[in-house]
Amino acid sequence: MLRPIRALAAAAAALALVCACNSASGGSLPGKPGDAAATRGVSAGSIKVGGIVSMTSASGYSKKDTDLGARARYLRANAEGGINGRTIDYIGAEDDGQDPGKNLAAARKLVQQDKVFAVAPMSSVTFSGADFLEQEKVPTFGWGTLPSFCGPQYIYGFNGCLVPSPGGTLNQTWPEGIGQVLGGAKGKSVAIIANDSDAGKFGIRTFRQGFAGAGFEVAYAKASVPATAVPSDWSAYVKDILASDGGEAPDAVVSVMQTPNNIGLFTALKRAGYRGLLSDPTDYDPALLAKDTTRQALDGVHVLLQFEPFESANPRMDQFKADIKAASGGREVPLNMHMLTGYMSADLFVSIALKAGKDLTVAHFQNAARSFSDTGTLVGDRAEPKGQKESFGCGALVRLKDGAYEVSVPFKCYEPVPFK
Known part of the structure; x- marks a missing residue:
């Protein structure tokens, strides 16, 4: 049985226990330590990334544009040369329907069948796949509105941890x-x-x-x-x-x-x-x-x-709008916060992966994340591992x-x- 990331509340703990089950694979495949070719989702020329998004729900509410936002950021990254020479192979997002069972199933599919290196974005009101992704050492990025974004080593909120544990801070x-x-x-x-x-x-x-x-x-x-x-x-x-x-x-x-x-x-x-x-x-x-x-x-x-309004006039927002237009086939589309959620989840992943260097392994990625910081983004100044304990505050x-x-x-x- 997977160990819950921590018992923040009875409801979260109960959900983790219901959804937990055995798994034994790790972030690397058999091979020499530090060999990127032996790392799940990483080949000589590409990095495979997937997402989990509530495309549908019982109420009719949809976060489907989160997928478009992530795709837009990855398209630009690839146009600029990829991540240290590797193309990002974004396979799209699995729909969890805001259902805990489907969320866990989506996480398992992405890791066990699709063999992704990372999950970015993850956007849903449920994150029952968190324990599984953490155990499998899968770097995961999303909107930190759930406790699973606060504390684990491999899970990151694009604007930090918004549901902190006692001892943390509040935005x-x-x-x-x-x-x-x-x-x-x-x-x-x-x-x-x-x-x-x-x-x-x-x-x-x-x-x-x-x-x-x-x-x-x-x-x-x-x-x-x-x-x-x-x-x-x-x-x-x-x-x-x-x-x-x-x-x-x-x-x-x-x-x-x-x-x-x-x-x-x-x-x-x-x-x-x-x-x-x-x-x-x-x-x-x-x-x-x-x-x-x-x-x-x-x-x-x-x-x-928790980001710059679309009405803001600055180069960062101009770049976001241009990227969304490019990902939409050159069409002007109405902007929404789900696009920004996907975009900034992908942006944080890309930024850390670039810092990790050519020999991309989970260990090297995590080492890069532990000393990562940048300034002036659409969500303010970012820093890890600070963002796994508190929000960026903007x-x-x-x-x-x-x-x-x-x-x-x-x-x-x-x-x-x-x-x-």
């Missing part, structure tokens, strides 16, 4: 940004709501501390919304939230959920007369504006970004107003606070 972009919009956190209250899932529970745990650390009164914090289906009736949730601040409505409502849930919740809150600030971390997607009902539901919502807020996004709090790096 304060969201509470500090909302505090700026409200004119300060002192005397202000916030309600935080999430899905009843691993990601939701850990989100409540971290953001409760983060908002309190910024000076907010946390009036409500529950991971109570079913993760498998969007509620058809939000009245019970709305009633609780609107009376959470001593019988009054809180100054802000923060949803740690995906778009279908946010549309339902925010629509219900607005119909009930709520006039406070609404915020979530997922609804930065121009494609959402095509439907009038969706646009109305999300109008005025402040969305947390972000922004954008607001949907009159059918278009605008920056409400510019991209900035904030001093983290201790996680207890």
Whole structure:
């Protein structure tokens, strides 16, 4: 039985135990130590990489553009000569359907059948394949919103660890940004709501501390919304939230959920007369504006970004846009945060692999990662292994107003606070 990466919470530990099973292969195939030709997924001319992405889900929510973002970064890397002379053979992403069993199955397929060197990107609300990938010594990169991105040796969050263990730190972009919009956190209250899932529970745990650390009164914090289906009736949730601040409505409502849930919740809150600030971390997607009902539901919502907004004018964002266009066959496509997730997951992998040198083995890759750092990226300054214990601490807020996004709090790096 695989050993859980660590017991951060009963739900995560139970999930790891249910999904665990025996495996004995490592990161290298038989051959001389340090020989790149004996390393899984590495040949004289290529490096094989795959991904795990929630392309589909029961709610209809999709992260499929994460795959496009990764592909765009790999295409540019190959156009620039690859990684120390090797072409990146990106075989695409497996769809886990946001299902724990499928997530583990996808990890096993990529390693045991496809023989990948690395998994980049991994983007889902579940990561039951984490223990397997860690044991198999597979460098894995994704959005660090799950505890499995915090602590393991071989798993990396593209913007660091966002769900730290006690002794780590919290990214304060969201509470500090909302505090700026409200004119300060002192005397202000916030309600935080999430899905009843691993990601939701850990989100409540971290953001409760983060908002309190910024000076907010946390009036409500529950991971109570079913993760498998969007509620058809939000009245019970709305009633609780609107009376959470001593019988009054809180100054802000923060949803740690995906778009279908946010549309339902925010629509219900607005119909009930709520006039406070609404915020979530997922609804930065121009494609959402095509439907009038969706646009109305999300109008005025402040969305947390942990990267430079697309509206930013700088060379790094220009390069990202050019790469996405190239990967889309030269077509202009609406940008979304899933593309950036895939792109920056791939970018961190590429950056470390370049530093590892021509003799690419897992050991050499890990040695390069242990002293890796760079500055001025789309997620701020990066450093490993710091990023496996805490976030890089940067972000922004954008607001949907009159059918278009605008920056409400510019991209900035904030001093983290201790996680207890």
